[in-house]
Amino acid sequence: MPGIVVVGTQWGDEGKGKVVYKLAKRAHAVVRYNGGNNAGHTVIDEHGEKVFHVLPAGAAIPDVKCFIAGGVVVHPRSLVDEIDTLEASGISLDGRFFISPNAHVVFPWHILDDQERQKKKSGQGIMIGTTGKGIGPCYKDKAGRDEAFRMGDFKEISEFLRRLEGVYTAKRAEFLWRYPSTDATFPDLEVVRDEYLRARERLLPYLSSTVRPLRDLLDQNKQVVFEAAQGTFLDVDSGTYPYVTSSNTVSSAASLLAKVPPRFISRIVGVMKAYITRVGEGPFPTEMDGETAAFVRATGKEFGATTGRPRRCGWLDGPLARYACLINDCTELVITKLDILGPVGRIKFCTDYLNVGRDLDEEDIWNLAGETPIYQEYGGWPGDLSNCHSRDDFPKPARRFLDNLEGYTGVPIHYISTGGQDREIVASFD
Ligand code: IMP
Secondary structure (H helix, E strand, O other): OOEEEEEEOOOOOOOHHHHHHHHHOOOOEEEEOOEOOOOOEEEEEOOEEEEEOOOOHHHHOOOOEEEEOOOEEEOHHHHHHHHHHHHHOOOOOOOOEEEOOOOEEOOHHHHHHHHHHHOOOOOOOOOOOOOOOOHHHHHHHHHHOOOOOEHHHHOOHHHHHHHHHHHHHHHHHHHHHHOOOOOOOOOOHHHHHHHHHHHHHHHHHHEOOOHHHHHHHHHOOOOEEEEEEEEHHHOOOOOOOOOOOOOOOOOHHHHHHHOOOHHHEEEEEEEEEOEEEEOOOOOOOOEOOHHHHHHHHHHOOOEOOOOOOEOEEEEEEHHHHHHHHHHHOOOEEEEEOHHHHHHHOOEEEEEEEOOOEOOOOHHHHHOHHHOOEEEEEEOOOOOOOOOOOOHHHOOHHHHHHHHHHHHHHOOOEEEEEOOOOOOOOOEEOO
8 A cells, every 4th residue: 555654663753754755755645644844854855954843744846746635733933934945946836836724824823832832930730841933732633623713714804803813812811810920922903813814825825625635645646655754752642742733643643644544554663773862851761871962963063953952862672662662553664863872882772771671561551660671782884875775884893783682672773873863774684
């Protein structure tokens, strides 16, 4: 079947953009199915670097159809900026871009609420460390329904303006009540209205049902790539709750959120960085010591593509990797940034947790903070792997690391990406 899902197996930032871009070159369409502009998917092509936040990374390829599915939340002005930037680089989306009317809309009150919550003092609830893009509050309104807007609401302008005024008034009152000593400014209604009407003009031509165009492609056996944002352990249902994002990031969500029956999906590509990073708060059993983390952060350029925040760095965590492969049902793995890990010297790989071994279940994800990792160690390898074109070309410790990882997860490694964010995949084995 022609559907391929690309999913992050960690806490995001595994390098999915690069993988989606590679697969999209041979595909007819790419679909973003969850999250919003909290994501940052980096693509490097012959024209330089492009970072996509809500546009699918396949947008960089001129003749590939791009879909924003109903499970996504859209901040209209940011999406317009992304479209403008892409078009300024000479790539047009005309005739090949579809935004589902069911995608929800992010408003300034969502962003303000997200940002104010970040300023909480201890004892005032849990600090998540969000990207501050309003994603959680927007999904909250989606579930709450009465104060939510969908992209399709832009079509009926008078009804949109009528509801906007009512929701604005309620949100402003709630904001001032909840954050009485805030120094943030709640924008005037006119400012909000003008911004959203301007964005509406630009986005209306792309608003279109996505179900049938997608189904037609799949029925014709044309390849469609489903691009997850974030990673497995940021999934609101499967991740390290409450330190998660507010959408479903796992492979099965592609089917649900893009309304594509599961039988159309035959490949689930799990993207796994050779080490782990995490931004924001939450448990991280294999977090590296400060000095090693600083080295990896510097050489791997581990700073958020959306917020610029330094990422926390840790060793590859086998039990989490096995659990991610289990719940996503990965058919193949892509390993990224192997070249960054090599020069660290003594390389650790967590094989088990002291108390629960390696076969985690839901409750073990609850208890990650208390787990003690048991490590296997490997010798390092050089940072320049550009001459490695097949598995046999890799230095022995790197080969052993990959062989063991494959045996350990039970999932074949189909691609190995090196060169950090800077180079194309140099070794592929499929
Ligand atoms: P939110 O999605 O902005 O609400 O953030 C919730 C958590 O998910 C925070 O820990 C963020 O740092 C993290 N997060 C959200 N999007 C990404 C991403 O694209 N990469 C890595 N972490 C992310």
